[in-house]
Each structure stands twice: as structure tokens, then as C-alpha cells.
Amino acid sequence: MIEDSETIDEFLARHSADVEEAVRKAAAAEIMPRFRQLAQDEVDEKSGPHDLVTDADRNAELYLTEALRALLPGSAVVGEEAVHANPASYEAIRGEAPVWIIDPVDGTRQFVHGDEGFCTLVALAVGGVILGSWTYAPVRDQFAVAVRGRGAFLDGRRLHAGSPDPGRDLRIAASHPDFTTDEEKRALLGLYTDGVSVRPCGSAGLEYLAIARGEVDATAFSWEAAWDHAAGLLLVEEAGGTHLTRTGEPFRITGGNALPFTTARDAATARRVAGLLASGAA
Incomplete structure (x- = not known):
């Protein structure tokens, strides 16, 4: 107590x-x-x-x-x-x-x-x-x-998230486009480009743990519910990673974020994924 x-x-x-x-x-x-x-x-x-x-x-x-x-x-x-x-x-x-x-x-x-x-x-x-x-x-x-x-x-x-190995595709766990708004769907489709390997996400908490362990490079999530993200966001941050919305701002558990957002092993990866989401939504 x-x-x-x-x-x-x-x-x-x-x-x-x-x-x-x-x-x-x-x-x-x-x-x-x-x-x-x-x-x-x-x-x-x-x-x-x-x-x-x-x-x-x-x-x-x-x-x-x-x-x-x-x-x-x-x-x-x-x-x-x-x-x-x-x-x-x-x-x-x-x-x-x-x-x-x-x-x-x-x-x-x-x-x-x-x-x-x-x-x-x-x-x-x-x-x-x-x-x-x-x-x-x-x-x-x-x-x-x-x-x-x-x-x-x-x-x-x-845990040390580290950085993705240079020269290989980024491994991203992403929300399924079918469960998003039209704008979010367009943003997520921006990930489907050369140098990126996208798969559907499973448990958000386990995806965050995989980033903190260096097993996944980034996520791209299209929902804000704090119970899915709060624990994982801090876990990744304390392992050396970071998070950004598609407009380049840190994700806020209090809401009002530009979705989708990414959490990544390092700042460079977060900027790259956020840029792809922004270009898809444009």
C-alpha cells in the first residue's frame, strides 16, 4: 500500500x-x-x-x-x-x-x-x-x-529493441484493413511497397513485446483503446524504441491521435513507417 x-x-x-x-x-x-x-x-x-x-x-x-x-x-x-x-x-x-x-x-x-x-x-x-x-x-x-x-x-x-538489419524488408504487424475507416484503410495500404513485409497483427501486447525483443520491426495500428496500447508503448520505449502517429506526433493514450500510428524498434524505422502511412492517406 x-x-x-x-x-x-x-x-x-x-x-x-x-x-x-x-x-x-x-x-x-x-x-x-x-x-x-x-x-x-x-x-x-x-x-x-x-x-x-x-x-x-x-x-x-x-x-x-x-x-x-x-x-x-x-x-x-x-x-x-x-x-x-x-x-x-x-x-x-x-x-x-x-x-x-x-x-x-x-x-x-x-x-x-x-x-x-x-x-x-x-x-x-x-x-x-x-x-x-x-x-x-x-x-x-x-x-x-x-x-x-x-x-x-x-x-x-x-530488453534492447535495437535496429532492423540493413538490407532486409521491414517486418510490420498491422491492423487488418477490413476493420478500419476508408481513410485508415488507404493509410495502411501505403505499407504495401518494396522493402516492407506486412502481416496481420495478433495480440497487441505480444506484438509490442516482439518489438521490444527485436523480433518485429514495427506495428501499424488503427485503434486507440488505451488498454491495448499503454503497457506495450512503455515497454517498447524503455527497450529503446518509439512511437509516432501518421502525422509525426507521439501517440497519446488520452486520445485524439491521427490514425493509424506506428510503434517501432528505433526512431528511423518509426519515421519511415509513419511516412508510408501518411503517403497512403494522402
Whole structure:
């Protein structure tokens, strides 16, 4: 629990491991017992067949909401499922109180289909600035943590995104054009050019982890939901990468971004991808 005179930086120094423990416990209690064991009545559609929610999502978010608020009294929570039930709760991201940003199962479609490509994402932000990041892929038993100014780590090993090897195609994970506006679709089509290899993205959190590990060069995402991006953005930044919208500005979790945006292993790659998105949209 935070002490009266403690700053958020001090809180993170003392309690990052406690957040990790809460994430692991939520996954063990609410997610993994349902992996490949989901009953039909435990899966629902939200906006359509590509937007699913399960009892694992709902229960893991409730578990984390209680645990994280107990760690940091006075903090707010912006969770994917709570915002679906009450869209106004998203406004906490724009406030000055510390806010936990939670995606209990990032990659729900993969989870429902029994694929291991899902993770749990938690970030801590204040005033729109992401200060802490926790990414857990329970089937793979991978846990990535980043604290602003203190680096990014995967299972205790420091992450360095590095730069793409010169002379080979850029490897980009991108939103599928079919799930975008016409303008965003045109922007994404700008990526389909010589020297670029594009594939559909999977779990956003795992794509960010792949960038931080140097396995993917960049992403091109066409949606803003903070629970999908906050943890990964800080993870990549602390591994040496960066992010830009197609108009060349850093992505803001508070919204109002020119989409699509890119997150990349280094600044040069981010500028190149943002330029391709801008040229496609023009």
C-alpha cells in the first residue's frame, strides 16, 4: 500500500513486484482454468463476432481491479470490460489521479480458439503519462515489466529493441484493413511497397513485446483503446524504441491521435513507417 508521503516513482520502486504477483494470481485463478475449457455460455459477443468477451476477461478484470486499488488507494481503474459496461469510466485516463489501465485478456479471440497467443496487460499512468507496464503471457510463462526511466525486462533480462538489419524488408504487424475507416484503410495500404513485409497483427501486447525483443520491426495500428496500447508503448520505449502517429506526433493514450500510428524498434524505422502511412492517406 502507498504511504502518505510516497511518490508514484517510490511506489513503483517498492511495489512493482506486488503488481506482478497480482497479475500472475489473476491469471492463475480466472484465466488459465478456462483455457481450452470454455463452455459455450462463458463466451459472448460485444459489438460483433470479432469482438468477444469471456468469463475469464470479466473475472480477471474484477480480480485485478480489487487488488490494484488496494495497492494504491485513491487510484482509478480503466478496464476494457468496465468501460464496455460504462463508457464514461474511460474519462479517468484524462484525469490527474493515478489510473490502472487493464486488459485482462488481450487476444480474447485467440484465447477462445485455444491459441496461446494472448496475454494480460496492466499499465499505471498519471496525467496521460505511462509510468509502469506489466505484460504476462501465461501459457508461454513470459513476464515483461517496464518502469519509466528504469528499463524494460523480460523474465529479469533487460530488453534492447535495437535496429532492423540493413538490407532486409521491414517486418510490420498491422491492423487488418477490413476493420478500419476508408481513410485508415488507404493509410495502411501505403505499407504495401518494396522493402516492407506486412502481416496481420495478433495480440497487441505480444506484438509490442516482439518489438521490444527485436523480433518485429514495427506495428501499424488503427485503434486507440488505451488498454491495448499503454503497457506495450512503455515497454517498447524503455527497450529503446518509439512511437509516432501518421502525422509525426507521439501517440497519446488520452486520445485524439491521427490514425493509424506506428510503434517501432528505433526512431528511423518509426519515421519511415509513419511516412508510408501518411503517403497512403494522402
